[in-house]
Amino acid sequence: MKAQKELYFKGLLQKEGWLENVRVDLDDEGKILNICPDIKHDTASGFAIPGxxxxxxxxxxxxxxxxxxxxxxxxxxxxxxxxxxxxxxxxxxxxxxxxxxxxxxxxxxxxxxxxxxxxxxxxxxxxxxxxxxxxxxxxxxxxxxxxxxxxxxxxxxxxxxxxxxxxxxxxxxxxxxxxxxxxxxxxxxxxxxxxxxxxxxxxxxxxxxxxxxxxxxxxxxxxxxxxxxxxxxxxxxxxxxxxxxxxxxxxxxxxxxxxxxxxxxxxxxxxxxxxxxxxxxxxxxxxxxxxxxxxxxxxxxxxxxxxxxxxxxxxxxxxxxxxxxxxxxxxxxxxxxxxxxxxxxxxxxxxxxxxxxxxxxxxxxxxxxxxxxxxGASIESFFKKGEPFDAVVMKSESPLITTASTKYLCNTFLYSADVSDMEGTIVNGNWKVKSGNLPEQDNIQAYFKDTLLKLGTRK
Ligand SMILES: [Zn+2]
Missing domain, CATH: 3.20.20.140 (Metal-dependent hydrolases)
Structure with a gap:
């Protein structure tokens, strides 16, 4: 099947360790068709770990x-x-x-x-x-x-x-x-x-x-x-x-x-x-x-x-x-x-x-x-052919991350990173969050604020 979408990452984490310079091919439902390492790309995103x-x-x-x-x-x-x-x-x-x-x-x-x-x-x-x-x-x-x-x-x-x-x-x-x-x-x-x-x-x-x-x-x-x-x-x-x-x-x-x-x-x-x-x-x-x-x-x-x-x-x-x-x-x-x-x-x-x-x-x-x-989902592999592509992507340009070898990446994320080090979140092959926000963030926030004021419990 021909890929409907290609995503590029500096790294992609599997249970066995990191794949570097990865292209992920997706079908029109956001499922993984292929995971191809060692393909550099100028606009590659950072480091993808499972959501x-x-x-x-x-x-x-x-x-x-x-x-x-x-x-x-x-x-x-x-x-x-x-x-x-x-x-x-x-x-x-x-x-x-x-x-x-x-x-x-x-x-x-x-x-x-x-x-x-x-x-x-x-x-x-x-x-x-x-x-x-x-x-x-x-x-x-x-x-x-x-x-x-x-x-x-x-x-x-x-x-x-x-x-x-x-x-x-x-x-x-x-x-x-x-x-x-x-x-x-x-x-x-x-x-x-x-x-x-x-x-x-x-x-x-x-x-x-x-x-x-x-x-x-x-x-x-x-x-x-x-x-x-x-x-x-x-x-x-x-x-x-x-x-x-x-x-x-x-x-x-x-x-x-x-x-x-x-x-x-x-x-x-x-x-x-x-x-x-x-x-x-x-x-x-x-x-x-x-x-x-x-x-x-x-x-x-x-x-x-x-x-x-x-x-x-x-x-x-x-x-x-x-x-x-x-x-x-x-x-x-x-x-x-x-x-x-x-x-x-x-x-x-x-x-x-x-x-x-x-x-x-x-x-x-x-x-x-x-x-x-x-x-109720499968656990065989973080990213696997035929499964939807769900990931969180860490920024490769954060200083502690960009200078770390793959050996130290997971520990750098876990022990030193926060949300400001996240490039975004992908569900089903689509970026749901990019650069810190959802596209509908302002509306969602305004609606939530109105609800809290109506509930009146935070006064
Ligand atoms: Zn509970």
Whole structure:
């Protein structure tokens, strides 16, 4: 087939290392026809690495970034649970239009920072009174519309949310999230699948909010009957209180109990998994399941540090997510993850494996592979014939980059670069961001600003 488009790069990263002076031939759908190294070109772009995968997002929470940092003096210390109260108040006020506006700005920012795919863990299902919209996936459709406007790929994971705690009824403030039964949830899932047909970059997954958000029978039924052809996402073991409550209710810790209800495998994405005992850590790593680590949010909420280095020694799979979106920079997420481990271990080899000491390449590869499975996508090769071309391109003229040999490139990106060192982001063979902005950046920003003023929560 004749190439419809040719893109030239100074370098292109594959799992095996760098190809230099590369021409990428694309078909009319943005899929790769050929990757040809050693072809110099005067107007070649910089260094292309695979687009980052954001494996955990709650889009609406972006509107409250920075709002939960005004702490009362003399009162009890603020923790996750006080943050959650502020988050519920915001969740109750957002209309479908407002959600679309917030998500459009958020996804534009993700693209600007090098993310090409996002898994949206979605629970704001119903209207502010808690009544289902006539289209069950009204809110989900708004997230897909936002993704389509910006060009990011989205895996929409509507989540099952039924109870207000282990054995407890839901609270009034959770009314927009609820499904009364697995059947109810499967109808929502069906509507979600239908909604994904409106955008070729959209797919769907299955989700349980957490063990505290479903009855025993319902969780067991979903685990028994879910369609196994898509990724399965769940928040697990984020908070110490959740572990105490789970133990009091089931006589087991969350991962220990959940792993008895399903055969964990590489299709499962356990979000946070912050507090694990030795046996749970081994269970997850041994099963091939993935942990989605959200370093900036976990740090912001004071959750705790995931046992990352021990998990790496067990060859566990992991990805990153931006969750509440207090941070949107994948390089920063990886750095926070790394430095948390360095600070508690007094060692610097967080991402090192027995096979490779290249921290940058290892971190990019591991986060990408698990992140791709979180989207339900293939992981064989960063860039492969027949696959869509999704990449973030680092500027070759940045001084630290232009003077580095390929040996040091990934580490220069990971440990010294930020968004100003990015030339742009490509999805499906098209530049979605070039020179720092989307073509629609001004409109998206103005629409988002109006939405925030209308919500009135930032005054
Ligand atoms: Zn979350």
């Amino acid at each position: 980052f995968q954001n494996a955990h997002s709650h889009a609406f929470q972006y509107a409250m970034a920075g709002l939960a940092e005004y702490h009362r003096t003399g009162a009890a210390a603020d923790d996750f649970w006080s943050w959650r109260t502020a988050m519920y108040d915001l969740a109750l006020s957002i209309s479908p239009e407002e959600l679309e506006s917030i998500a459009t700005m958020l996804y534009a920012e993700m693209l600007r920072h090098g993310y090409t795919s996002v898994a949206e863990f979605h629970y704001l299902h119903h209207d502010p009174d808690g009544k289902p919209y006539s289209d069950l996936s009204e809110m989900g459709s708004r997230l897909i519309a936002a993704a389509k406007k910006t060009g990011i790929r989205i895996t929409l994971v509507p989540m099952f949310y039924q109870t207000g705690g282990f054995g407890l009824p839901p609270t009034e403030k959770q009314r927009r999230f609820l499904s009364s039964s697995p059947d109810d949830y499967f109808k929502l899932l069906e509507a979600t699948e239908k909604a994904t047909t409106s955008y070729e970059g959209a797919s769907s997954g299955i989700g349980l909010h957490s063990l505290r958000a479903g009855s025993t029978d319902a969780i067991k039924e979903i685990c028994r009957t879910y369609k196994k052809d898509r990724p399965f996402h769940i928040h697990l073991s984020e908070q110490l209180k959740e572990i105490e409550d789970c133990f009091a209710y089931y006589g087991k810790r969350p991962v220990a109990w959940f792993s008895e209800q399903v055969a964990l495998d590489s299709n499962f994405h356990l979000v946070h998994a912050t507090h694990l005992d030795d046996s749970e850590l081994k269970t997850i790593a041994g099963s091939g399941a993935n942990v989605v680590i959200c370093p900036s949010t976990e740090g912001n909420l004071g959750d705790g540090l995931f046992r990352f280095r021990e998990y790496m020694d067990l060859k566990g799979n992991w990805s990153i997510g931006t969750d509440s979106h207090v941070g949107l920079n994948p390089l920063e997420e990886l750095r926070i993850l790394d430095y948390g481990q360095r600070l508690i271990s007094h060692k610097r080899n967080t991402f090192v494996t027995p096979e490779s000491g290249d921290s940058g390449l290892n971190a990019i590869t591991m986060a990408w592979e698990s992140g791709r499975t979180a989207m």
